[in-house]
Amino acid sequence: xxxxxxxxxxxxxxxxxxxxxxxxxxxxxxxxxxxxxxxxxxxxxxxxxxxxxxxxxxxxxxxxxxxxxxxxxxxxxxxxxxxxxxxxxxxxxxxxxxxxxxxxxxxxxxxxxxxxxxxxxxxxxxxxxxxxxxxxxxxxxxxxxxxxxxxxxx
Numbered sequence: 001x002x003x004x005x006x007x008x009x010x011x012x013x014x015x016x017x018x019x020x021x022x023x024x025x026x027x028x029x030x031x032x033x034x035x036x037x038x039x040x041x042x043x044x045x046x047x048x049x050x051x052x053x054x055x056x057x058x059x060x061x062x063x064x065x066x067x068x069x070x071x072x073x074x075x076x077x078x079x080x081x082x083x084x085x086x087x088x089x090x091x092x093x094x095x096x097x098x099x100x101x102x103x104x105x106x107x108x109x110x111x112x113x114x115x116x117x118x119x120x121x122x123x124x125x126x127x128x129x130x131x132x133x134x135x136x137x138x139x140x141x142x143x144x145x146x147x148x149x150x151x152x153x154x
Contacts, residue, residue, distance in 0.1 A: 009144045017054070017143040022046050022153045024138065028067055028130025035131035037070065043123040045154035046074065046138055051146035056113040057083045057122065058099040058139055065089040065134030071127040074138070076120035083116060089131045098136065117145070121154065 024044065028035030034044035049055075057074065065072070070089040075082035085101040096103040099112045122140070142151045 004144050004147050004149060006147075009147070009149075017056075017141045018151070020047060020140045020142070020151055020153055022138045022140075023062070023135065024124065025063075025135045026065065026067075026126075026131040026133055028070070028126065028132045034124065035067065035070070035126050035133075037126040037128065037130055043077075043080065043125040045121060046124050047122040047140055048152050048154045049118055049121050049150070051144065051149035052117060052119040053145055053149045053151055054115050054143040055083070055118045055122075055151070056115050056141045058097055058108075058113045059084065059092075059136040060139065061092050061094050061096045061098060061103070062135040062137055063133070064094050065092045065131055065136075067131040067133075068129050070129040070131045072124060072131060073127070074122065074124050076118065076122060078120060080123065080125045083118075083122065086127065089126075089134070092134070092136070113141075118142075 026035030032039035073081035074084040
């Protein structure tokens with residue numbers, strides 16, 4: 001946990017922010033895997049958030065996602081699609097940037113990753129059916145708003 005001074009908060013907030021990344025591989029046919037929509041691994045913890053932060057979050061697809069009618073979304077326990085909208089998993093293809101419900105490009109404006117105020121842990125939720133295969137890397141850029149603010153990979 002960080003103990004930010006007001007000066008450090010101002011400095012970190014003025015710059016790009018602090019970076020953290022988490023890779024997620026899906027094998028939804030495996031019991032309790034994060035891709036197993038009705039297993040204990042779903043929702044999956046992505047980032048542990050302490051205090052209150054400003055956050056930009058997006059994912060890059062490393063391997064096409066598969067899984068019939070499966071959906072996936074990213075948010076918090078109170079708003080499970082608050083950071084990345086619910087998306088049909090098979091619409092997320094290798095080398096695409098996932099930031100909304102219609103991933104379609106390997107090049108995006110940096111402004112598509114909207115900055116949100118977050119004060120709960122960040123989770124990924126698989127829905128409707130299993131995400132049977134694929135891999136994503138989540139990219140989190142954050143800035144502290146409170147003295148106890150911190151974001152770490154879960």
